Amino acid sequence: MGYDINLTNLDKLIKKKLQGITRMEITIFDLIIGLIAIISLAFNFFQFYKEKINRKKIDDQRRLHETILLSLFNNMNEGSKSLEDLRRKGANESTISESIIRIINALRIEAGEFLKSYYEKEFNTESSSSKVLSQRKGKASGSTENLELIEEAESITMAMREVVERAERYIFCVGGQSREDPYLNALSQRVLKGDVRHIRVITGKNIKPSLYENMCKIFQHAELGYLKDDKYGGFLVTHDTVVSALYSSTVPTLEKALIIKDENTASDFRAYIQDLLNSSKKPLDKDFILSLCDDCSHEKQST
Numbered sequence: 431m432g433y434d435i436n437l438t439n440l441d442k443l444i445k446k447k448l449q450g451i452t453r454m455e456i457t458i459f460d461l462i463i464g465l466i467a468i469i470s471l472a473f474n475f476f477q478f479y480k481e482k483i484n485r486k487k488i489d490d491q492r493r494l495h496e497t498i499l500l501s502l503f504n505n506m507n508e509g510s511k512s513l514e515d516l517r518r519k520g521a522n523e524s525t526i527s528e529s530i531i532r533i534i535n536a537l538r539i540e541a542g543e544f545l546k547s548y549y550e551k552e553f554n555t556e557s558s559s560s561k562v563l564s565q566r567k568g569k570a571s572g573s574t575e576n577l578e579l580i581e582e583a584e585s586i587t588m589a590m591r592e593v594v595e596r597a598e599r600y601i602f603c604v605g606g607q608s609r610e611d612p613y614l615n616a617l618s619q620r621v622l623k624g625d626v627r628h629i630r631v632i633t634g635k636n637i638k639p640s641l642y643e644n645m646c647k648i649f650q651h652a653e654l655g656y657l658k659d660d661k662y663g664g665f666l667v668t669h670d671t672v673v674s675a676l677y678s679s680t681v682p683t684l685e686k687a688l689i690i691k692d693e694n695t696a697s698d699f700r701a702y703i704q705d706l707l708n709s710s711k712k713p714l715d716k717d718f719i720l721s722l723c724d725d726c727s728h729e730k731q732s733t
Contacts, residue, residue, distance in 0.1 A: 497625055605631075608641045633656075654714045
């Protein structure tokens with residue numbers, strides 16, 4: 431009788447232990463399933479966010495590519511009409527051939543800039559630019575109607591802001607002395623629209639706080655490079671305009687600027703700036719840009 435009782439108790443004890451083990455296994459299993467569900471949800475959320483960012487980048491690139499390709503197409507159409515007008519007016523062979531060379535070289539430089547920037551194709555646009563410059567004759571490149579000398583800082587700032595606001599496809603800059611808020615604010619707004627390609631080659635050992643703030647705003651929308659020497663000039667170049675800063679050795683602010691309104695000249699200067707970018711230090715991060723700003727004490731303390 432006692433033997434049967436012991437067997438009964440043992441059987442109950444075993445069943446109790448088995449039930450406990452089963453409950454523990456189910457709890458661990460549920461925990462594993464829960465963790466997998468959380469990881470899966472987080473991964474799906476990350477993928478969704480990543481796809482959203484990629485779609486935005488693709489849309490921005492598509493709009494910019496469409497703008498540049500449309501520009502090439504329109505320039506070809508304009509070139510074709512120009513040559514047809516010369517033919518109807520009875521222009522001689524030399525004039526027509528010079529026009530053909532000028533049109534083809536301008537288109538080649540523009541296409542080269544596009545391929546260099548987005549597909550890392552290398553072309554010697556600098557040498558072709560000098561050839562184009564030497565071949566140009568006539569009113570388009572030699573007339574003083576396309577040149578304007580502006581004096582006084584306020585007038586220069588207004589003119590540069592206007593050039594930026596009406597820019598199409600390109601805003602290329604060289605230099606590190608820009609400090610005028612109206613111009614830099616207009617530049618930020620224009621670049622953040624996302625329909626122009628913006629290059630800034632910073633030169634020299636010191637930039638102003640206004641320029642640092644501008645580059646922080648447009649950091650994700652700009653191609654930035656740095657050259658230590660301050661010997662390359664100060665330029666603002668769009669699709670059809672070049673603004674050359676004429677700095678004084680005695681006055682700290684910009685007091686004179688030469689504005690050249692000519693698409694071919696602007697194309698040459700863009701090729702020059704592209705070559706400077708290719709040979710510059712890049713990519714840049716915000717900490718490096720901040721290190722160039724001696725007067726940015728507040729920003730340096732916050733970092």
